[in-house]
Amino acid sequence: MSKLIEYLLKRNLKIGFAESITGGALSYNFVKNEGASKYFKGSIICYSNSIKTDVLSVSKETIEKHGVVSNKVSEELAFGIKKILNLDVAISVTGNVEKNGIVFFSVLFNEKIFTNKILMPYINRKKNINHIVDEITDKSTSILYNCFT
Numbered sequence: 001m002s003k004l005i006e007y008l009l010k011r012n013l014k015i016g017f018a019e020s021i022t023g024g025a026l027s028y029n030f031v032k033n034e035g036a037s038k039y040f041k042g043s044i045i046c047y048s049n050s051i052k053t054d055v056l057s058v059s060k061e062t063i064e065k066h067g068v069v070s071n072k073v074s075e076e077l078a079f080g081i082k083k084i085l086n087l088d089v090a091i092s093v094t095g096n097v098e099k100n101g102i103v104f105f106s107v108l109f110n111e112k113i114f115t116n117k118i119l120m121p122y123i124n125r126k127k128n129i130n131h132i133v134d135e136i137t138d139k140s141t142s143i144l145y146n147c148f149t
Contacts, residue, residue, distance in 0.1 A: 003141045003145075004137055004140055004141040004144065005030070005033065005039060007141065007144050007145065007148070008039035008089070009038060009039055011148070013039065013088035013089055014039060014040070014041040014085075014087055014088050014089070015030070015039055015040055015041065015087060015088065015089040015090075015091065016040070016041045016042050016043050016081055016082075016085045016087045016089075016090060016091075017043035017044075017081065017090075017091050017092065017093070018043065018044050018046050018056055018077040018078065018080060018081035018090070018091075018092040018093070019043055019044070019045050019046065019092075019093055020045075020046050020047055020052070020068075020077070020092075020093060020094040020095070021093055021094060021095040021096065021097060021103060021129070021132065022093050022129055022132055022133060022136075023045055023047060023129070024043070024045050025129050025130070025132075025133050026043070026091070026093065026132075026133050026136060026137075027040070027042075027043040029133055029137065041085050041086075041087055042085050043081070044056065044081060044084070046077065049063060049068060052068070052073065052077065052094075055080075055084075056076070056077055056080030056081060056084070057076065057079075057080045057083075058073055058076040058077060058080060059076060062076055068094060069094055069095050069096050069102055069103075069104065070094070070104060071104045071106075071115045071117065073094050073104070074092050074093065074094050074104035074105055074106040074115055075092075075106045075108075075113050075115055077092030077093075077094060077106065078090045078091065078092040078106040078107070078108040078113060079108060079113075080092075082108050087108075088109070089107065089108070089109050089140075089144065090106075090107075090108040090109075091105065091106065091107050091108075091136065091140060092105060092106045092108075093105040093132065093136060095118070095132065097120075097122065097125055097128040097129060097132070098122055099122050100119070100120075100121060100122065101118075101119070101120045101121070101122055101128055102117065102118070102119055103117070103118040103119075103120075103132050103135075104116070104117055104118075105118070105132075105135075105136050105139075107139075107140050107143045107144070109143070109144060109147055110147065112147070114143045116139055118131075118132060118135050120132075
């Protein structure tokens with residue numbers, strides 16, 4: 001987490017999230033740190049499909065064609081949250097943690113979208129969500145690092 005925050009602070013970038021499966025856990029990991037207002041702008045928890053479509057502009061056709069747990073929905077969520085909150089870095093996440101969990105998350109920076117898939121066995125809901133947050137943070141750090149080098 002601290003490396004990602006360092007990148008944001010060093011470059012004066014604001015980050016925000018569209019969170020479905022993580023339900024605010026990703027945002028909490030950022031705002032629990034002192035000085036979060038210097039790099040964190042906000043988030044929308046979009047657990048229901050109506051928030052995804054009506055607020056974040058995910059196409060109903062995309063959901064029907066690809067499913068709500070898909071790379072396409074993740075990408076549309078990232079573009080939606082970036083536009084609403086006027087973010088430098090927009091991260092979105094959608095997924096399912098039950099049984100054999102599948103999660104898609106996208107990082108949108110400088111109009112480039114990077115989408116990743118996380119597969120994991122079901123342990124319990126809390127542990128799986130914490131694992132997702134850690135994975136997103138680690139991979140987002142790598143993505144942003146590669147954008148600057």
